[in-house]
Amino acid sequence: MEDNLINVLSINERCFLLKQSGKEKYDIKNLQAWKERKSVLKQDDLDYLIKYKYESLDNFGLGITPIENFPDKEVAIQYIKDQSWYIFFESILDSYNDSEEKLLEVDASYPFRYFLQYARLFLLDLNSELNICTKEFIINLLETLTQELIHLTSKTLVLDLHTFKKNEPLKGNDSSKRFIYYLKKRFNSKKDIIAFYTCYPELMRITVVRMRYFLDNTKQMLIRVTEDLPSIQNCFNIQSSELNSISESQGDSHSRGKTVSTLTFSDGKKIVYKPKINSENKLRDFFEFLNKELEADIYIVKKVTRNTYFYEEYIDNIEINNIEEVKKYYERYGKLIGIAFLFNVTDLHYENIIAHGEYPVIIDNETFFQQNIPIEFGNSATVDAKYKYLDSIMVTGLVPYLAMKDKSDSKDEGVNLSALNFKEQSVPFKILKIKNTFTDEMRFEYQTHIMDTAKNTPIMNNEKISFISYEKYIVTGMKSILMKAKDSKKKILAYINNNLQNLIVRNVIRPTQRYADMLEFSYHPNCFSNAIEREKVLHNMWAYPYKNKKVVHYEFSDLIDGDIPIFYNNISKTSLIASDGCLVEDFYQESALNRCLNKINDLCDEDISIQTVWLEIALNIYNPYKYINDLKNQNSNKYIYTGLELNGKIIQACQKIEKKIFKRAIFNKKTNTVNWIDIKLDQDWNVGILNNNMYDGLPGIFIFYVALKYITKNHKYDYVIECIKNSIYTIPSEDILSAFFGKGSLIYPLLVDYRLNNDINSLNVAVEIADMLIEKKPINNGELKNDWIHGHNSIIKVLLLLSEITEDEKYRKFSLEIFEKLSEEPYFNFRGFGHGIYSYVHLLSKFNRIDKANSLLHKIKESYFEEEPKNNSWCKGTVGELLATIELYDDNISNIDINKTIAYKNKDCLCHGNAGTLEGLIQLAKKDPETYQYKKNKLISYMLNDFEKNNTLKVAGSEYLESLGFFVGISGVGYELLRNLDSEIPNALLFEL
Incomplete structure (x- = not known):
């Protein structure tokens, strides 16, 4: 034994x-x-x-x-x-x-x-x-x-x-x-x-x-408290000299078992003991400077400090007295977001902020001046864009965000760990928990886990007062800090250089939960039966893609003895400090100090505007069209361009659009790739890096550049086209049977490139993707959707195009097979094309089911919809109806109110704006140029005049963050304007060639 x-x-x-x-x-x-x-x-x-x-x-x-x-x-x-x-x-x-x-x-x-x-x-x-x-x-x-x-x-x-x-x-x-x-x-x-x-x-x-x-650690703590008792009593107004209780639930165990403890004296007064590297005096002075210069309203927590530990005032979740204090609370919260953005603060999640009356109080100051952790994501513009995204308010922990999505089955569900979360949440995966505790049936099972709320939400009359209805105060608070910081750059830079050199801060280089999970795995009986089995479990730490994996040695050393690893950084240096004091040299490329100084030095109105939009999106109060609704001079110039003058104006406008797109591009010269950060619409608006989707992703920007090159014959666009191609070919994409999302979203843009610029490589890649989708995706009736954007109608059309180009019947055969299994009922009950019945009518015509198409049109006219159409867009309204029916018979559009359909809109986008209307006018002008050529020129002229006066198209976004996407952004508007110059540029709304 x-x-x-x-x-x-x-x-x-x-x-x-x-x-x-x-x-x-x-x-x-x-x-x-x-x-x-x-x-x-x-x-x-x-x-x-x-x-x-x-x-x-x-x-x-x-x-x-x-x-x-x-x-x-x-x-x-x-x-x-x-x-x-x-x-x-x-x-x-x-x-x-x-x-x-x-x-x-x-x-x-x-x-x-x-x-x-x-x-x-x-x-x-x-x-x-x-x-x-x-x-x-x-x-x-x-x-x-x-x-x-x-x-x-x-x-x-x-x-x-x-x-x-x-x-x-x-x-x-x-x-x-x-x-x-x-x-x-x-x-x-x-x-x-x-x-x-x-x-x-x-x-x-x-x-x-x-x-x-x-x-x-207990001995050390008690000796320290005994020695420091006079200072403690004086600072915190404590009468007692005896400790009555202790709570060690405030933090994880680090550095040989050290943990944060709340100490309660016999008179009921509490303090918090923190055995940590002490930078508190420098930070306290810094906060006082920010309060004075920026009116930051940071609550200064009372502390008694020593070199390697300190005590601080116990902050509790005390009540707010009235609504005015609630407003002040959330404005101060917004100011904290601004402070966190400026000074690269992270990890301010729901457990690190306490609502203390009308003040949101940071109870852990150790994550100021953070770095982007050097992870080996690969070398590409998409990776560069990710790092740029990380340099924003979105990673502070203060704005709503979903964590642990990678652990959920769908990869989309998560838990909101931000300090604005105010309710219990169910973790989107089951957790191993003990059942039948302390009985002979005791066992571990995977069970649903509910995360409790913390003390991060203000309370009034014993009820939590969430941020909902107070969002504008948060936005106001953040903007006020950033504007004051922009105007006080010299003072801030001087203070940091003079007072914060060699400040030591904690660096959270891997999510704490990942460490905790790894510890739990290593506490399995098999690991405790044989130490090398426990080592084998912890060896998995080396799979994490740090650029410098020497750091994992120190993570392993802490975990093997039951500690959560902890690291520090001297913000003036690039090395990382392990829990035992050892250095991991050159862990970072630049110092945290320089990173912060550069950010503050570069702060401008554009940065503030962008962060404001991102905050509004995170708070779910973003109005994508507020900026354009506030614009003046909309449609004030009634001048109508014609002929060569109109063509010249269109070229100028499209070159201006290209400059806007190019200015925001993030290029990686080593890999010749490019990407953008943009506002995107999924279920809600969000900010993200562009992926492969035709609606508002990279393929749409690609097709705009393809058309621009074709019209201008200017080879300066070749490099951008090459970079976009390299990106769309290498970005991971799902094998979805769709022409809008996943790999299938590349097929139509590549066919347009082949059609306009005779790029045989584009055709070959399109064929390769189509063949892969046909091979991998069996047709399941239950998954088929009768919809152009979110369904399968558009991929049917694209495969028909591919069949015509390649003269290969397998694509037509496969598309027909899908079509035959589609329900006649539209996935969305609209009259439009993007969503609704008319993309199905269009497919009927493409398969020469003219009688069935006419029958369906008659049904629509008589009884399909209870009300007359009110929407005149392509996606859900009469522009889509017009485009689908005009190619069948002229009399099929007689029930459409043409004047309402082509009326000038307060939006310019393809999906539901003037660019979509322009396609309708292009088609009408082919039928009746005498009537509609003038109206088409009028629409374009109004669009161009507004663009020239306001320096922005009427698309979703803000002054510095116009949506770039094809269907809701400026690339689609540019493409449609170019199409007016040359009919060889295909109708992208119907995926024509």
């Missing part, structure tokens, strides 16, 4: 002992079997891990040798018994006074009674010297230790319980009594406890390590 103790040895320890015994060669089969086991590590990750943690493959191979192959087990066991942690374990057991056994109530703490008695006597002896604790305080401390020991042991205890049951029936009248019986039998004596821990030797080691951390 004692031989099993050898399983506590780490890989490095096993290698050392085996080499000492003369064994130099490892078992190749054993190494191969290890490598073949499930792991997220790639071969490069494993090679790096072996080199930097174990020095060589030979060492690693020896280190994973099973204990049955150890030549000298006695030597290994003696080595273990000579370790300080094992000596401490024996001293705990040997010092136990079993005379207390009769007084003990057998409960869940019974297996740990030896540890708890040792800790109790230690604390009593310590307090006899310090005289700082009440009896209740010591009980609190022991309860804290008990909870940690139970947490460490719970999974192992469950397994051991059920293993024990198989060998010996449990006695007792109910499940709880049978569990007590198990505890008494399994942990009856010192010998029994040794036997248990020998079965799980890594559990023995980490239990002793955590016990030592607890005792050392």
Whole structure:
């Protein structure tokens, strides 16, 4: 049995002992079997891990040798018994006074009674010297230790319980009594406890390590409080000199078991003890500077500071008195968002902000002056755009955001961890939780988990007052800070340079939850049975794509002893500081100080406007057309261009549109790729990096540039076209049977490129994508949708085009197969083309089902819709109806009110604006040029005049953030204007060629 103790040895320890015994060669089969086991590590990750943690493959191979192959087990066991942690374990057991056994109530703490008695006597002896604790305080401390020991042991205890049951029936009248019986039998004596821990030797080691951390840190804290008591009493107006209770739930365990603790004195006053690197004095002075210069209204928390720790005022969630204070609260909250943006503050989630009356209070200042973590995402414009996105308010934690989406089944569900969240939330995945606690049916199951609310929401009359209805105050607060900062750049830059050099801050380089998850995985009984199994679990940390993976060594070292890894950074330097003080040199490319100084120096009206729009989107109050509705001079110039003058104006306008698009482009010269950050519409408006979708993604911008090159014959656009192609070819996209989303969204733009610029490569790629979709996507009736944008109608049309170009009938055959299975009922019950019945009418004509098309048109005219159409757009209204029916017979458009349909709109976009109307007029002018050529020129002239006066098209967005997308943004407007110059440019609303 004692031989099993050898399983506590780490890989490095096993290698050392085996080499000492003369064994130099490892078992190749054993190494191969290890490598073949499930792991997220790639071969490069494993090679790096072996080199930097174990020095060589030979060492690693020896280190994973099973204990049955150890030549000298006695030597290994003696080595273990000579370790300080094992000596401490024996001293705990040997010092136990079993005379207390009769007084003990057998409960869940019974297996740990030896540890708890040792800790109790230690604390009593310590307090006899310090005289700082009440009896209740010591009980609190022991309860804290008990909870940690139970947490460490719970999974192992469950397994051991059920293993024990198989060998010996449990006695007792109910499940709880049978569990007590198990505890008494399994942990009856010192010998029994040794036997248990020998079965799980890594559990023995980490239990002793955590016990030592607890005792050392508690002693250190109590000595510090005793020495600092006069300062504490004076600063926080505390009358008592005795500690009455402690709560250690405020934070994670870092740096050898250190944790934040709330201490309550006998007079009821509370303080918070934080054993952390202290930069608080510099930050307090900085906050006072910001309050004076920017009117930041930051609540200054009272503190007593020392070099490596500090105490601070306990901040509670106290009530607000009236609505005016609610408004002040949320305006101050907005100011915090501005401060966080300016000084690169992150991690201000719902647990790090407390609503303290009319003040939102940051209770953890350690994440000011943060960096973008150097992750190996690859080298592309899309990656560069991601880093630019990270340099915004969206990563502060203060604005609503969804976390943990990657863990949900849909990859879209998440939990809002922002400090504006005010309600309980269900985590979008099941969590392993204990069931039937402390019974003989105790087990772990994946269960739904509800996240509790915190203290981050203001309270009035005992009710939470959420930010909803107070959004404008948040926006006002943020804008006021940013505007004042723009006007006070010199003072801010001077203050930072003069006062904050070499400030030490914490860096959160990996989400804390990821560390916690990894710890939980490593607490599995298999890991506690054999230490190298626990190492194998933690080896998965090396799969994280840091550019500098040396940092993982320090993460591993903290996790192996049960700590959440913690790192720091001197903001004037590029190195990272590990919990043990070691440096990871050149972890960052530039210092956090320079990054912040550059941001402040570059701050301008455009930045403020963009961040304001992003905030409005995050708060769900964004009005995409507010800016254009506020514009003056709309349609004030009635001059109508014709002929060459009109053509020249169109060219000028499209070149201006191109400059706007180009200005916002993010190029990567090494990979010749490009991308943009833009406002996009999914279920709601959001800010994101463009992907492959025809509606408002990269393919739409591509098709605009293709048309612009065709019209101007200017090869300066070749590079942009090449970069967009490189991006759309390499961005991960779903294999969706769609012409609007996923890989299928590339087919039509590539066919247009082939049609206009004779690019045979574009045709080949379009064919390759279509072939892949046909091969991978079986036609399932239940998934088919009769809709142009969100359904399958558009891909049917695109495959028909491909069949005509390639003269390959398989595309027509496949499209017909889909078409035959479509329901005649539209997915959206509108009269339009983008959404509604008319894209189906269009397909009927393409398959020469003219009689059926006419029959359906008659049905629509007579009874399909209860009301007359009120919408005159392409997507949901009469412009779409016009485009679908005009190609059939002239009389089919007789029921459309043409004048209402072609009326000038207050929006310019293709989907529901003037550009869509322009396509209708282009088609009408073909039928009746005498009537509609003038009206077409009039519409274009009004659009161009407004554009010239306002320097913006009437699309979603703001002054500096016009939507770029094809159907709702400026690229689509530009394309349609170019189409008016040359009919060879295809009708993109109907996916014509």
